[in-house]
Amino acid sequence: FSWTAIIPTASNWEDGNKDWLLEEYATFNDFGFNQIDIVDISALPREIWEKRLADVDIIAVEGGNDFYLRYWFKKSGFEEKLKNDYLKTKVYLGISAGSCVVTPLIEHPYNELYGEELSKDGIEIIKEGLNLVDFLVLPHFNSEYFTDLTEANIKKIATTLPIKTFALDDQSALKVVDGKVEIVSEGKYLKINEWLYSSTSHKKRYWGNIKSFF
Numbered sequence: 001f002s003w004t005a006i007i008p009t010a011s012n013w014e015d016g017n018k019d020w021l022l023e024e025y026a027t028f029n030d031f032g033f034n035q036i037d038i039v040d041i042s043a044l045p046r047e048i049w050e051k052r053l054a055d056v057d058i059i060a061v062e063g064g065n066d067f068y069l070r071y072w073f074k075k076s077g078f079e080e081k082l083k084n085d086y087l088k089t090k091v092y093l094g095i096s097a098g099s100c101v102v103t104p105l106i107e108h109p110y111n112e113l114y115g116e117e118l119s120k121d122g123i124e125i126i127k128e129g130l131n132l133v134d135f136l137v138l139p140h141f142n143s144e145y146f147t148d149l150t151e152a153n154i155k156k157i158a159t160t161l162p163i164k165t166f167a168l169d170d171q172s173a174l175k176v177v178d179g180k181v182e183i184v185s186e187g188k189y190l191k192i193n194e195w196l197y198s199s200t201s202h203k204k205r206y207w208g209n210i211k212s213f214f
Contacts, residue, residue: 002057004028005037009072010064010097012042024062024095033058041076050081059086063096063139066106071123073101079130087132096139099174102132109157110138110165113148133176135164142169142188151190158192165192 107127171187
């Protein structure tokens with residue numbers, strides 16, 4: 001693979017053991033990503049992170065807190081740069097929160113299944129995602145760490161939220177290229193509210209080459 005930059009910003013808000021983050025870093029090497037930079041957009045001035053990201057081919061945005069990541073996307077200027085430049089010239093690889101932020105909403109009833117908090121001291125709560133795709137993503141489906149994220153609970157909430165949604169376990173991913181969505185999976189996943197989007201009525205709202213992995 002060519003140069004990859006990992007953005008770990010979403011994990012900054014998460015306390016406790018960070019072994020999951022270290023394991024994900026190791027996974028990049030396991031899959032042959034051997035030229036890697038780590039770029040925290042909350043810790044570096046814009047001119048520095050822009051320089052570091054200028055020549056990379058893949059921007060991998062790590063997991064953590066959706067709201068904290070969304071805040072720093074806006075505050076740092078990364079959101080603007082992503083929409084106007086990076087999605088046209090690079091591959092966006094979102095991991096967990098990194099995928100959730102590109103959807104229309106990050107505040108929705110499914111949050112109760114994760115225990116994601118809205119009230120954060122010192123940050124602006126932005127409830128809308130980047131709206132780069134027209135569906136929601138629910139990572140970690142059936143995970144032992146999110147025991148409420150079950151098929152029954154997801155389907156119950158789906159009856160009150162008419163938006164297309166993908167629930168994916170940690171062996172599943174979405175690949176989105178020029179508006180075409182492909183599920184890549186060796187595990188289990190759910191497709192919720194598909195009936196809302198027929199092939200004739202679907203509105204294309206994708207930017208460049210967005211790939212999301214969990």
